[in-house]
Amino acid sequence: MADLSVDFAGIHSPNPFWLASGPLTNTQYQVMKAFDEGWGGAVWKTVGEPVINVSSRLGAIDYGGRRMMGLNNIELISDRPLDDNLREIAEVKRLYPGNALVVSMMFESVASVWRDMVKRVEDTGADGIELNFGCPHGMSERGMGSIVGQVPEYTETITRYAAQATSLPVIVKLTPNVTDIRPPGRSAVSGGAGALSLINTINSVMGVDLNTWRPLPDVDGQGSHGGYCGPAVKPIALHMLSSLYNDPGIRVPLCGIGGIETWRDAAEFMLLGASVVQVCTAAMHYGFRIIHEMTEGLNDYLTERGLSRVADLVGQAAPRIGGWKDLRLSTSFQVVAHIDPATCIGCNLCVVACDDGAHQCIDRPSHQKAPVVREEDCVGCNLCSLVCPVPGCIAMNPVDKGYIDTWSGHELPAQ
Amino acid sequence: MSLALTNDTKLPEVVPPLTRREATDEALRCYYCYDAPCITGCPTRIDIPRFIHQIATGDLSQAARTIMDANILGATCARICPTEALCEAQCVRVQDSRAVSIGRLQRVAMDHAMEHGTPALPQLEEGRGRVAVIGAGPAGMSAAAHLARRGYAVEIFEQKEEGGGLDTYGIVSYREPMRVSLFEVETVRKLGVKFHFGRKIDALQDFRTLQEQYDAIVVAIGMGKVPKWGIPGEDLPGVYDALDLVEQTKTRPLSDITLGPHVIVVGAGNTAVDAATCAKRLGASDVSILYRRGEAAMPAYRYEYEFAKQDGVIYRWWTMPIAIEGASRVEAVRCVKTQVRTGDPSDRQSPLDIIPESEFVLPADTIILAIGQEKNAGIGQMIGAATHRGRVVVNESTYETSIKNVYAVGDCLAPFGEAMVVQAVADGKMAAQAIHERLRKTMAPQKGEKHG
Ligand SMILES: Cc1cc2nc3c(=O)[nH]c(=O)nc-3n(C[C@H](O)[C@H](O)[C@H](O)COP(=O)(O)OP(=O)(O)OC[C@H]3O[C@@H](n4cnc5c(N)ncnc54)[C@H](O)[C@@H]3O)c2cc1C
Ligand SMILES: Cc1cc2nc3c(=O)[nH]c(=O)nc-3n(C[C@H](O)[C@H](O)[C@H](O)COP(=O)(O)O)c2cc1C
Numbered sequence: 001m002a003d004l005s006v007d008f009a010g011i012h013s014p015n016p017f018w019l020a021s022g023p024l025t026n027t028q029y030q031v032m033k034a035f036d037e038g039w040g041g042a043v044w045k046t047v048g049e050p051v052i053n054v055s056s057r058l059g060a061i062d063y064g065g066r067r068m069m070g071l072n073n074i075e076l077i078s079d080r081p082l083d084d085n086l087r088e089i090a091e092v093k094r095l096y097p098g099n100a101l102v103v104s105m106m107f108e109s110v111a112s113v114w115r116d117m118v119k120r121v122e123d124t125g126a127d128g129i130e131l132n133f134g135c136p137h138g139m140s141e142r143g144m145g146s147i148v149g150q151v152p153e154y155t156e157t158i159t160r161y162a163a164q165a166t167s168l169p170v171i172v173k174l175t176p177n178v179t180d181i182r183p184p185g186r187s188a189v190s191g192g193a194g195a196l197s198l199i200n201t202i203n204s205v206m207g208v209d210l211n212t213w214r215p216l217p218d219v220d221g222q223g224s225h226g227g228y229c230g231p232a233v234k235p236i237a238l239h240m241l242s243s244l245y246n247d248p249g250i251r252v253p254l255c256g257i258g259g260i261e262t263w264r265d266a267a268e269f270m271l272l273g274a275s276v277v278q279v280c281t282a283a284m285h286y287g288f289r290i291i292h293e294m295t296e297g298l299n300d301y302l303t304e305r306g307l308s309r310v311a312d313l314v315g316q317a318a319p320r321i322g323g324w325k326d327l328r329l330s331t332s333f334q335v336v337a338h339i340d341p342a343t344c345i346g347c348n349l350c351v352v353a354c355d356d357g358a359h360q361c362i363d364r365p366s367h368q369k370a371p372v373v374r375e376e377d378c379v380g381c382n383l384c385s386l387v388c389p390v391p392g393c394i395a396m397n398p399v400d401k402g403y404i405d406t407w408s409g410h411e412l413p414a415q
Numbered sequence: 416m417s418l419a420l421t422n423d424t425k426l427p428e429v430v431p432p433l434t435r436r437e438a439t440d441e442a443l444r445c446y447y448c449y450d451a452p453c454i455t456g457c458p459t460r461i462d463i464p465r466f467i468h469q470i471a472t473g474d475l476s477q478a479a480r481t482i483m484d485a486n487i488l489g490a491t492c493a494r495i496c497p498t499e500a501l502c503e504a505q506c507v508r509v510q511d512s513r514a515v516s517i518g519r520l521q522r523v524a525m526d527h528a529m530e531h532g533t534p535a536l537p538q539l540e541e542g543r544g545r546v547a548v549i550g551a552g553p554a555g556m557s558a559a560a561h562l563a564r565r566g567y568a569v570e571i572f573e574q575k576e577e578g579g580g581l582d583t584y585g586i587v588s589y590r591e592p593m594r595v596s597l598f599e600v601e602t603v604r605k606l607g608v609k610f611h612f613g614r615k616i617d618a619l620q621d622f623r624t625l626q627e628q629y630d631a632i633v634v635a636i637g638m639g640k641v642p643k644w645g646i647p648g649e650d651l652p653g654v655y656d657a658l659d660l661v662e663q664t665k666t667r668p669l670s671d672i673t674l675g676p677h678v679i680v681v682g683a684g685n686t687a688v689d690a691a692t693c694a695k696r697l698g699a700s701d702v703s704i705l706y707r708r709g710e711a712a713m714p715a716y717r718y719e720y721e722f723a724k725q726d727g728v729i730y731r732w733w734t735m736p737i738a739i740e741g742a743s744r745v746e747a748v749r750c751v752k753t754q755v756r757t758g759d760p761s762d763r764q765s766p767l768d769i770i771p772e773s774e775f776v777l778p779a780d781t782i783i784l785a786i787g788q789e790k791n792a793g794i795g796q797m798i799g800a801a802t803h804r805g806r807v808v809v810n811e812s813t814y815e816t817s818i819k820n821v822y823a824v825g826d827c828l829a830p831f832g833e834a835m836v837v838q839a840v841a842d843g844k845m846a847a848q849a850i851h852e853r854l855r856k857t858m859a860p861q862k863g864e865k866h867g
Contacts, residue, residue: 066443262472264472264473286447286449287449289449289465292465293465293468293469293472293474293477296477296480297472297474297477300476300477300534390436391435391436
């Protein structure tokens with residue numbers, strides 16, 4: 001048995017799996033049920049001045065017959081009275097002292113409001129607070145959410161309002177709706193954030209009904225941009241996570257969010273720098289029960305690899321993500337496709353992909369089913385192996401020319 | 416009698432394993448239902464959506480753990496459970512497509528465990544005590560495994576040379592290879608269960624000794640022998656009981672078993688299908704099944720019936736043997752034609768009439784009787800437990816007999832004709848839980864003590 005427990009910015013959690021702030025963490029009933037199922041922690045649905053929601057609120061895209069590859073929402077923060085939320089939070093913490101309970105908050109940008117509210121959250125006994133600077137819809141039109149997260153100075157100022165008012169760890173949840181995640185990340189840290197979490201949802205419009213020409217989701221025929229999440233956003237989250245982890249200006253622990261559905265997803269986030277992960281869409285889709293597979297799988301994975309603690313994974317793969325200019329150019333190193341005739345089923349998907357979408361280097365000998373790569377012309381782009389439906393049929397074999405050539409070497413020295 | 420493991424290759428499995436790709440495709444057909452109906456179709460309550468989800472995400476070893484946590488004989492059940500009538504009958508996808516192939520997916524996970532090693536099973540609350548199990552069939556092994564996981568010292572007494580019960584000796588190899596059953600015996604052994612083979616418990620004195628030495632006893636002795644049928648010629652050489660024939664295919668070189676070209680199987684249940692398809696594989700060219708009722712009353716599962724027909728087995732309905740004929744061995748069977756006197760022909764209770772002057776003779780080199788096993792009341796009577804209509808009476812939820820701390824599970828309880836491995840496993844598990852409930856109260860573990 002590996003030790004799955006973690007310490008995250010001073011918050012102890014029995015495992016690194018937390019529920020993200022959202023519909024899953026709206027009530028005491030849900031959070032207690034989730035802890036009973038095995039979730040290590042939960043970030044309460046963002047509390048603030050009560051709002052009124054719209055209906056409907058969610059839209060999804062299906063892909064290849066599977067539902068909800070991506071989910072979009074135009075839901076606001078908690079629409080329950082603040083007092084109810086705070087009372088229930090206190091109750092959960094009292095009943096589940098061993099689980100991590102973090103309260104997500106969003107208030108108008110006034111120092112005294114933050115000071116008062118943070119105190120009230122502190123009084124619940126919660127383990128930490130998360131500042132929601134990420135919600136990209138609705139709240140952003142009211143000067144909160146992603147509007148804050150998109151402007152580093154605002155991020156720093158409001159983080160400071162909260163951090164100065166409390167001794168609890170302050171986690172700043174960042175919005176991915178920026179060109180570079182690092183400046184807001186750094187600002188949050190200089191404002192006093194003890195940790196960063198990311199990503200919140202990505203601005204999106206889900207689609208249009210071809211019969212009615214109404215947008216999806218629609219509110220009485222009208223739509224608005226909403227936050228996108230679910231399996232589809234994972235690569236974006238991984239990119240932002242690793243760029244923060246590799247930034248020397250950011251020395252606080254990171255919490256990974258975005259498209260996590262299995263322990264494998266979680267392990268990837270950890271390898272790129274997340275100490276803890278949060279899950280929203282997957283648990284909305286399948287229920288809290290997925291935590292069993294997650295803890296079981298992660299535990300087995302750590303045990304198989306001879307690792308005793310989750311912390312042993314954190315950031316291990318991050319150094320391998322760097323600048324393009326430091327990659328070896330194909331003059332010195334490349335991969336070359338090889339199609340295994342024994343396992344090829346003859347679908348020719350690689351042929352058409354290479355011919356139309358790549359470098360025209362796969363031939364079709366008349367005497368056999370399996371196409372053949374003209375190795376001297378292959379640039380090693382991977383496309384054929386990506387479209388091939390047979391696992392392992394197309395190998396990308398490395399050809400090392402024995403010296404190092406990178407773009408850095410071609411650059412003119414700085415003036 | 417030693418086991419003929421090499422017969423596994425001579426009688427290869429009829430149902431091929433799913434390829435890795437087929438398994439993923441099929442697993443993705445599962446909707447991962449919540450509080451899933453399929454689970455209620457499984458007597459052992461395997462968390463089916465979870466293990467299928469684990470297969471879909473590539474976690475085969477974890478899938479095997481999910482299965483084995485609920486059903487230690489998951490590999491057997493993956494092959495021989497009548498899934499069409501159990502879990503798959505409840506699958507929601509019946510309504511929009513066809514049922515997910517739960518049994519074959521279970522086999523993918525269990526094959527993985529057989530190849531790569533069994534996963535450690537989740538910990539259960541521990542207890543302390545000694546338990547004896549009589550019979551190493553599915554029911555006994557299931558009870559033993561569950562108790563061993565809880566830290567009890569468990570010993571199984573089995574009359575035969577190997578464990579597995581009918582899985583090892585009674586299921587034809589082309590449906591469940593012997594190595595699968597032996598893998599399960601090994602799995603149970605690794606959980607800490609001690610097997611004593613060649614130990615038949617059939618004297619009251621043996622039983623009393625067990626009662627003195629153990630805190631609880633589980634009786635899991637299966638059904639009895641096939642009863643005598645009572646028609647002339649039944650004892651002629653060349654007349655087999657179906658179970659004996661199958662057992663021979665599992666314990667002797669196949670070349671030792673000569674049936675001749677013309678084989679007649681009597682009875683139309685699942686065992687008759689096993690016997691008939693076995694005869695085909697042993698070289699008989701002409702195999703027919705005689706049944707005194709019509710197709711509608713046939714007790715075999717539909718897929719078994721199809722399997723027999725695909726093998727070229729001929730069904731002769733409304734045909735009843737009245738005598739087996741032959742000078743020194745079987746040469747023919749004398750039959751009459753039957754019809755329903757009154758009532759529904761599909762009802763096996765409807766009275767039958769013999770059609771006058773319908774007698775005829777079918778030539779036969781071998782006759783195989785597949786007319787059902789007998790209830791095993793023997794041990795119940797021997798130990799003085801209450802019986803009813805030839806079977807031991809137990810408490811429905813605890814499986815305790817009328818004798819305190821003596822439990823009975825599996826086929827020895829089954830009403831005639833409804834015996835299934837998965838039910839035997841479920842019985843064993845539930846009795847084990849009841850034993851734990853009882854013993855944990857009376858024998859609290861002492862601090863710092865190690866056992867198991
Ligand atoms: C031909 C045939 C085909 C079948 N096909 C299927 C199928 O496809 N699917 C399915 O689910 N089920 C099938 N079954 C039924 C299934 O095999 C049984 O339901 C199951 O084996 C019952 O398990 P058990 O442990 O109760 O009994 P058994 O498997 O009969 O095991 C009882 C064990 O107790 C031992 N024993 C008996 N008396 C004593 C004693 N006095 N002392 C010590 N040991 C003793 C026996 O040697 C045996 O090992 C089939 C049965 C037969 C006969
Ligand atoms: C319906 C819905 C409501 C959400 N509400 C909040 C919220 O109130 N506060 C917040 O910080 N994030 C909210 N989120 C964003 C999630 O916490 C999370 O950052 C995002 O969904 C990405 O994770 P995922 O891909 O696992 O869903 C919400 C997401 C959804 C789908």
